[in-house]
Amino acid sequence: MVGSNTGRAAKTMTLIQAVPNVSEGRRHDVVARLVDSVQNLPGSRLLDYSSDPSHNRTVLTIVGDPRALTEALLILYDVAIELIDVTIHQGEHPRIGTVDVLPFVPIRNVSMDDCVTLAKQFGNTVANRYGIPVYLYECAATRPERRALESIRRGQLEGLTERMNKGTWQPDFGPSSPHPTAGASAIGARTTLIAFNVNLETDDMEIASQIARTVRTRDGGLPHVKAIPVRLIDQTRVQVSMNLTDYTRTPIHRVFKLVKREATKRGVKIAESELVGLIPAEALIASAVSTLKITKFRPDQVLDAQIAEWDADLAGSLSGER
Amino acid sequence: MVGSNTGRAAKTMTLIQAVPNVSEGRRHDVVARLVDSVQNLPGSRLLDYSSDPSHNRTVLTIVGDPRALTEALLILYDVAIELIDVTIHQGEHPRIGTVDVLPFVPIRNVSMDDCVTLAKQFGNTVANRYGIPVYLYECAATRPERRALESIRRGQLEGLTERMNKGTWQPDFGPSSPHPTAGASAIGARTTLIAFNVNLETDDMEIASQIARTVRTRDGGLPHVKAIPVRLIDQTRVQVSMNLTDYTRTPIHRVFKLVKREATKRGVKIAESELVGLIPAEALIASAVSTLKITKFRPDQVLDAQIAEWDADLAGSLSGER
Numbered sequence: 001m002v003g004s005n006t007g008r009a010a011k012t013m014t015l016i017q018a019v020p021n022v023s024e025g026r027r028h029d030v031v032a033r034l035v036d037s038v039q040n041l042p043g044s045r046l047l048d049y050s051s052d053p054s055h056n057r058t059v060l061t062i063v064g065d066p067r068a069l070t071e072a073l074l075i076l077y078d079v080a081i082e083l084i085d086v087t088i089h090q091g092e093h094p095r096i097g098t099v100d101v102l103p104f105v106p107i108r109n110v111s112m113d114d115c116v117t118l119a120k121q122f123g124n125t126v127a128n129r130y131g132i133p134v135y136l137y138e139c140a141a142t143r144p145e146r147r148a149l150e151s152i153r154r155g156q157l158e159g160l161t162e163r164m165n166k167g168t169w170q171p172d173f174g175p176s177s178p179h180p181t182a183g184a185s186a187i188g189a190r191t192t193l194i195a196f197n198v199n200l201e202t203d204d205m206e207i208a209s210q211i212a213r214t215v216r217t218r219d220g221g222l223p224h225v226k227a228i229p230v231r232l233i234d235q236t237r238v239q240v241s242m243n244l245t246d247y248t249r250t251p252i253h254r255v256f257k258l259v260k261r262e263a264t265k266r267g268v269k270i271a272e273s274e275l276v277g278l279i280p281a282e283a284l285i286a287s288a289v290s291t292l293k294i295t296k297f298r299p300d301q302v303l304d305a306q307i308a309e310w311d312a313d314l315a316g317s318l319s320g321e322r
Numbered sequence: 323m324v325g326s327n328t329g330r331a332a333k334t335m336t337l338i339q340a341v342p343n344v345s346e347g348r349r350h351d352v353v354a355r356l357v358d359s360v361q362n363l364p365g366s367r368l369l370d371y372s373s374d375p376s377h378n379r380t381v382l383t384i385v386g387d388p389r390a391l392t393e394a395l396l397i398l399y400d401v402a403i404e405l406i407d408v409t410i411h412q413g414e415h416p417r418i419g420t421v422d423v424l425p426f427v428p429i430r431n432v433s434m435d436d437c438v439t440l441a442k443q444f445g446n447t448v449a450n451r452y453g454i455p456v457y458l459y460e461c462a463a464t465r466p467e468r469r470a471l472e473s474i475r476r477g478q479l480e481g482l483t484e485r486m487n488k489g490t491w492q493p494d495f496g497p498s499s500p501h502p503t504a505g506a507s508a509i510g511a512r513t514t515l516i517a518f519n520v521n522l523e524t525d526d527m528e529i530a531s532q533i534a535r536t537v538r539t540r541d542g543g544l545p546h547v548k549a550i551p552v553r554l555i556d557q558t559r560v561q562v563s564m565n566l567t568d569y570t571r572t573p574i575h576r577v578f579k580l581v582k583r584e585a586t587k588r589g590v591k592i593a594e595s596e597l598v599g600l601i602p603a604e605a606l607i608a609s610a611v612s613t614l615k616i617t618k619f620r621p622d623q624v625l626d627a628q629i630a631e632w633d634a635d636l637a638g639s640l641s642g643e644r
Contacts, residue, residue: 015629047628107629125605167499256614272617283605287610292578295594303600306369307337307385308630316607
């Protein structure tokens, strides 16, 4: 599966996406060190990063072939472990470790099984190299009750530690107690996820909590939606912070409409929304098509997609692809 | 400017888009012949076509380098002239010729000036080869009063013929009377245009006319919008048929909202909307971003765009580009 792209057209290159969530979003110098560490590495590319001081968290998006991606992520772990002590970390977003969560996502010429394999290989490496307990989640989970990230991080690092001490939550790799400063890591494989937050024109956390419960799957809301209430760092607004885990079935505009309706019911306005990290073009395009009532839209009406496809065909025919 | 792509990475290829509008949208066999004629030609690609029986018109989108595009378009003219007599053509959409309108649009590694040059070269060729009067329009226009397509086709072919007979509207190329069956052609250069139609839940043409006037630039509506009322062929609905000539300044959702507001005022519902031909991804993405209130959106948050850019960088570095 691993391949070098020398002498082959770019389009044929295997691409996996990794989205490490690191527990630091306030100290700019630390964020800069993290970002610098994974920039300009051969065979991988940092496509995006975003830091949030309320969440106290930085989300990076890196793509590459499996080997190059592994190299980049180990460098990131090195730097994060050196600079961040998760036991003194505080933020609105729950966390279990310095490198808190790390999903692998198939992008091109690669299957979910390949990503599961990589998650396991990489999880094993992290456990051995740093002595960090690693929990496999989502498609890489080894037991049904560990599929959901929320289950692993129930009670955050402190809660997980307690469960480890009781012997009820042994990690998939590594020691059965947390690393003294880096905690634990959840490493998994999943499909594309959209991190979408809606900020409300109120400082009332109870309203954000009610809306989060109405929207999220767990409490009978929309399918494929996770939601938590978050107090924003400026203290004047609250946020419904969401993960949309299948935008093809629960599109982003449906989620937005429901949040808006629930806010309006309570006399609260939407201040603004926010996308964290990257989003596939088709998720936004589908939203526009629905709002504009374009009933007979065909994805091949998107000019850029058509030209990219032609490029790919030409690249394939030029490269003598195997 | 003209280049062959052999041995070069696809991304570096010069790309111009041509969007011939042909006056036939009812006879399926003729449409099939038109489409077949420009499919699978070397160096150009038919990206899209759509036929509309109400408009009695087929819009094709072809991209390629200037030389290959010229070859494809001459083949299309050959077939269209053989099969279509515009003097007996009837449809809701105004027309002046068999190949009614032909704009060239810059796509990649090419300027508007290059497209103007190509419009003039190709216009001259059409006039000489077929004896068709050619009017240059938009960026290729030779006089200010010919920039707008509406001015050229005022009164359709019949009105234009009258003006030609009076000697007031000589063509830029070709004879000063229309071709006996192919009429005239407007050939030009312009930026990307979005053909966007909104169908109303009414058969009242007066309502479509009123809304078209409210929306279009000419009558004091939104900037960069052309609009005409069209009766749909099933006779139960009418349409506001629009061209958005600068979607970066007047985005598609703003147009939709105004049409909807005007329809609602008159107690009429929107049945559906329709995109004719292709649309740049960013036009739909901008619409979604606005509707979802994503205030701090960055275009580089679109995953596909980022990956395409990386591909392009790699393709460039592999190809030994000059």
